[in-house]
Amino acid sequence: MDKIPVFITDKKIDTIEKIAAFLENFSDFKIIKTSTDVKDLEKILEKNIQTIILLGPHYTIDDIEKFVSFYKDYLHYLIEIILLAREPSVEFLRKAIKLEIHEVLELPLNTKDLNEYTNRAKNIFKKNPVNNSKSQYKEKKGDNKKAMRIMVFSTKGGTGASFLAANLAVDLTTQTRKDITLVDLNYQFGDIALMLDIYPKNNINDIIPLIDQLDSETLKSFLTIHKSGVKVLPAPIDPSQDESITTESTIKIVDILTEINDFIIFDAPSIFSENVLAILEKLDYLCMITTKDVPSIKNLKISLQVLERLKFPKEKILIIMNRSDSRVGITLNEIEDTIGRKINIAIPSNRIVPLTINKGIPVVLNYPKSSVSKNINKLTKILINTKK
Ligand SMILES: Nc1ncnc2c1ncn2[C@@H]1O[C@H](COP(=O)(O)OP(=O)(O)O)[C@@H](O)[C@H]1O
Ligand SMILES: [Mg+2]
Incomplete structure (x- = not known):
């Protein structure tokens, strides 16, 4: 076998230089690149060269972990x-094994470890020749x-949006994993972080510069992960920052989020703002939530007319009646007649x-058997069943 190509990366350039200097003594290796940016690996993968990565x-x-999850398709092949x-700790070694990295070499490097490793590396690549279809590198966007x-x-x-x-x-996260x-589009007064009891390091405004x-990798690092697993892009803390987030920026963020998610949920403000209008075109579903009071229903009717003028497809609209059991002298049938549409989901009122909002624990987690949760489950099912 020819020399084994090696890519050396570390956050510090002098560490890279020390490792490179040591490897120079080994005729089995050929350092093809060194970089403080792991992303430079892409340039090597494009050429489909089987490479050893020294992290x-x-x-x-x-x-x-991030690195491995991004390149996991190529691990052991390419x-x-x-x-x-x-001095790696037991905990570190355990995590490495979990990530399917079986090779941890202790620093400072020594000749014996490296010689042993060389023989293993040659065998691994021999077993998985590069023409294996799985090893073909496709640029990952x-x-x-x-x-x-x-x-x-x-x-x-x-209303309960x-x-x-x-x-x-x-x-959706707990049902599908x-x-x-979840994107909070209420750039002036966002509630999502509060409702989920998270204290985000970043919000959408931090992405703008x-x-x-x-x-996608940078955007991922700006999302806050809630304990349920849902990722959250919160609204700015300072309402005046709303102005610095243009529609173009919002769209760019939404487009990148689309490439790295299975579902995106937008919590929208109660107006057809420019951002809302721009995202409308990209929606698979628009859940319009209303309550049984006359102003809400009047606004719903007007909004449906606006959507019709915008040629927003009717089949993408779902009508959600919140506090559906409140006795206010109007029946659900009468409302359906007024708006000219069926109500798709009804969520009762419940203290x-x-x-749960005040506690910051979502009702679907805290009271999964309640009628409120069961009706939210119905909406979740509609989305799961119609996802392509
Ligand atoms: N089904 C319900 N039963 C009882 N209270 C509800 C229900 N839905 C919403 N609420 C209450 O209404 C308030 C407003 O809800 P919110 O989601 O902030 O509305 P929006 O986002 O439409 O302004 C919340 O404080 C919540 O407690
Ligand atoms: Mg709101």
Whole structure:
């Protein structure tokens, strides 16, 4: 076998230089690239060269996990990863094995370890020749997904849009275990972070300075993960920052999110803002939530007319009646007649809703058997069943 190609990467250039200098003594290896940016690996993968990746000691186990999950399709076929660590802990080794990285070499490197490793590496690549179809590198832009996009929109504040959006996103995540992101489009007064009791490090406003270079990996790092697994892109904390988020930026973020998610849920403000209008075109479903009071129903009717003028497809609209059991002298049938549409989902009123909102625990997690949760489950099922 010819020399084994090696790519050396670490956060620190002098560490890379030290490793490279040591490897120079071994005739079995050929250093084809060194870089402080792991993404430079892409240039090697494009050429379909079987390569050993030496990940230096300054990457954390979280960095390594991200790296492995991004390149997992090529692991053991096109790439072999060796972790270089100084006095690795048992915990570190256990995590490495879980990530299917069986090679951890202790620093400082020594000749014996490296010779042993060389023989193993030659065998691995021999067993998995590069013409194996699985090893063909395809440029990864995102995860090649195409998320179903759902907006929860109410025509009047206080109707329950944010409550439904948060619960729907959490319910979808627990039912499917897929990639789901919840986006708070209430750029002035977003409630989502509060409703899920998360304290995000970043919100959408922090992405804006990077928007021109934004890629899926960077965007992922700005999302906050709720304990249910749902990823959240919260609204700005300062309402005045709303102005710095243009429609173009919003669309760019939505397009990238689409590539890395199975579902995106938007919690929309109660107006047809520019951002809402721009996203409308990209939706698979628009969930219009209303209550039984006359102003809400009047606004719903007007909104449906606006959507018709915008040629928004009728079949993408789902009507959600919130607090459907409140006795206010109007029946659901009368409402259906007024708006000229069927009500798709009815969610009753229940004090567990404000209770769970105040606690920051979604009702679908806290009271999964309640009628409120069961009706949200119905909506979740519609989405799951119609996802392509
Ligand atoms: N089904 C329900 N039963 C009881 N209270 C509800 C219900 N749905 C919403 N609420 C209450 O209404 C308030 C407004 O809900 P929210 O989701 O913030 O509305 P919006 O986002 O449409 O402005 C919340 O504080 C919540 O407690
Ligand atoms: Mg809201």
